[in-house]
Amino acid sequence: MTESDVHTLTGPFVLDALPADERARFEQHLTECAFCTTEVAELREAAVRLATQVAAPPPPALKADVMSAIEQIRQVPPLVPGGRNELARRRLGRRSVLALAAAALAVATTGGIAIDQYRDKQAAVQANERVAAVLAEPDARTVHGPVNGGGQATVVVSARADRAVVVLRDLPELPADRTWQLWLIDPNRTAHSVGLAGGDLTTVVNGSTGKIAFGLTIEPDGGSPAPTLPAAAMIPMT
Amino acid sequence: MPDPFPLPWPAGSSTRPGEVSDGDLLLRTARGDRAAFSTLYDRVAPWVFGLVRRVLRNPAQSEEVTQEVMLDVWRTATRYDAARGSAQSWILTIAHRRAVDRVRSEQAAADRTELVGARSAEVDFDQVADTVTTRLEVEQVRRCLDTLTDLQRESIQLAYYGGYTYPEVAQRLDAKLPTIKARMRDGLIRLRDCLGTSKG
Numbered sequence: 001m002t003e004s005d006v007h008t009l010t011g012p013f014v015l016d017a018l019p020a021d022e023r024a025r026f027e028q029h030l031t032e033c034a035f036c037t038t039e040v041a042e043l044r045e046a047a048v049r050l051a052t053q054v055a056a057p058p059p060p061a062l063k064a065d066v067m068s069a070i071e072q073i074r075q076v077p078p079l080v081p082g083g084r085n086e087l088a089r090r091r092l093g094r095r096s097v098l099a100l101a102a103a104a105l106a107v108a109t110t111g112g113i114a115i116d117q118y119r120d121k122q123a124a125v126q127a128n129e130r131v132a133a134v135l136a137e138p139d140a141r142t143v144h145g146p147v148n149g150g151g152q153a154t155v156v157v158s159a160r161a162d163r164a165v166v167v168l169r170d171l172p173e174l175p176a177d178r179t180w181q182l183w184l185i186d187p188n189r190t191a192h193s194v195g196l197a198g199g200d201l202t203t204v205v206n207g208s209t210g211k212i213a214f215g216l217t218i219e220p221d222g223g224s225p226a227p228t229l230p231a232a233a234m235i236p237m238t
Numbered sequence: 239m240p241d242p243f244p245l246p247w248p249a250g251s252s253t254r255p256g257e258v259s260d261g262d263l264l265l266r267t268a269r270g271d272r273a274a275f276s277t278l279y280d281r282v283a284p285w286v287f288g289l290v291r292r293v294l295r296n297p298a299q300s301e302e303v304t305q306e307v308m309l310d311v312w313r314t315a316t317r318y319d320a321a322r323g324s325a326q327s328w329i330l331t332i333a334h335r336r337a338v339d340r341v342r343s344e345q346a347a348a349d350r351t352e353l354v355g356a357r358s359a360e361v362d363f364d365q366v367a368d369t370v371t372t373r374l375e376v377e378q379v380r381r382c383l384d385t386l387t388d389l390q391r392e393s394i395q396l397a398y399y400g401g402y403t404y405p406e407v408a409q410r411l412d413a414k415l416p417t418i419k420a421r422m423r424d425g426l427i428r429l430r431d432c433l434g435t436s437k438g
Contacts, residue, residue: 008416011423012404015397016338019405041323043423046430048330049379050398051289058287058304063279066305067272070312075270078316146431 010036014043130204134158134165145235147171147216151200153233155214164208164237168200174218180232181223183215184208191215191227212238260325268315275312282326283308286333293337293401303340307333334398341401382432390425393418 009026012018018026030037134140137158144154151170158164166182174180179198183191184207194205196219216233217224260281266274286307291300310332318328383391389411396407408418 008419008423011426012419015422016334017397017404019403042430043426044327044331046426046433048327049433051285051330052376052379054288054292055284056288057284062301062305066308069309073313075316076314
């Protein structure tokens with residue numbers, strides 16, 4: 001199975017649509033692919049909302065049966081903190097951050113703009129280290145949303161670091177005299193420019209703490225002092 | 239100038255202000271709190287039963303599986319980890335998996351000849367909407383489903399509501415296997431972005 005094959009299995013897995021043998025193989029794969037684990041968790045939150053479309057109250061007598069049955073049922077012991085399972089989980093959590101960092105770095109080093117920007121190898125190493133440092137913060141949180149016209153914006157924000165990693169992917173091509181501009185919006189809804197981008201990129205922006213949203217706009221070459229609306233993306237960070 | 243930044247805030251959870259969240263109820267259940275479990279049952283049983291019945295079609299089997307699911311929730315609540323997902327997601331994952339396992343093990347597939355489309359997936363508002371979920375949430379999910387392509391939506395609905403495997407879905411929709419796998423994933427990604435359910 002190729003890497004991309006494995007990756008698309010998150011969809012059928014979340015829908016319980018894998019045949020038994022493939023499900024077992026994918027569950028095995030999940031134990032070592034933190035990136036897939038994260039995606040499965042996210043897609044699951046979306047999939048279960050489908051249940052709202054078919055909700056129906058069960059017969060009232062069922063509750064009495066359940067409540068009486070639990071009197072006879074022992075709860076399984078919790079996972080002991082520091083126990084083997086807990087340690088495995090922590091290792092997974094750690095790997096999850098590293099996998100995310102690796103994915104972001106892959107984008108950083110393969111994106112055309114990033115290569116231009118970081119042609120100097122030393123600069124590239126430093127940029128990668130800055131990305132990894134934010135991703136490694138224990139309070140790093142991920143928010144993301146679609147970009148109008150196509151593509152995705154992902155923001156990993158850490159209040160501790162007062163920084164955020166912005167990953168822009170699959171953005172549509174802009175005319176030569178236009179540029180993407182990145183903004184952080186404060187609670188007064190004032191937009192602060194945090195950089196320009198010619199296309200897909202991964203970058204670290206400063207001053208994310210206390211900001212309520214990330215914005216992406218299309219501006220004339222060189223950028224604008226204030227955002228041109230409507231924004232291509234506006235992603236709440238709180 | 240009018241408000242320059244109409245922020246599209248993500249839809250709130252179904253928890254109203256001041257109300258104990260499903261996650262808190264599940265954590266209390268994990269400590270053996272029967273009253274918390276009783277409240278949790280009232281909140282989630284309609285989702286569980288509705289979903290299981292949708293997949294299984296057979297009312298008696300659906301009651302049986304719903305009971306198994308709720309007993310599973312009681313038994314394994316100690317293993318729920320809030321850091322890895324919502325209580326709703328955890329419980330409905332158990333429910334869907336059990337329903338699908340049952341339908342496949344019993345070859346009940348033969349009975350599942352009804353159309354599993356958008357029309358048949360509509361909830362009976364009069365019966366449940368105002369008691370177990372908000373009309374708003376039902377409508378939001380439906381609106382988001384409408385933003386999917388036909389193939390994305392049909393693939394996801396056949397799998398989730400019909401309990402079909404992706405090869406079965408591919409056959410029914412006369413599409414290639416890799417196409418169906420990809421549409422299930424990108425359809426769910428679009429749904430996730432539309433619903434604002436990304437983990438954060």
